[in-house]
Amino acid sequence: MKKVEVTPADLGEMLACSVRYGMGRMTYVVQDICNMVKFYFPHIPSHWQGIIRRDLREELDQCNQRGKTLGMQVDHDEWVKLLAVIQEGE
Secondary structure, three states: OOOOOOOOHHHHHHHHHHHHHHHOOOOOOOHHHHHHHHHHHOOOHHHHHHHHHHHHHHHHHHHHOOOOOOOOHHHHHHHHHHHHHHOOOO
């Protein structure tokens, strides 16, 4: 299999798209996305880090204001944990 190089900027965009796709889903993919973001977050440009933080904060805030969860409770908990981890570096 041929090795493919991915730039940090492309990786950041892929992670941001994955987060946006996964928010509100009720499936195993939420945990997979959160694990990938935690692992690769330090390696992506600050521009993409900011976008992921912002998107996640906004979505969680909206859910809290409406008294709802972001997906199932287990998914919501994963998003909250992810935000706590990625905010540490702010």
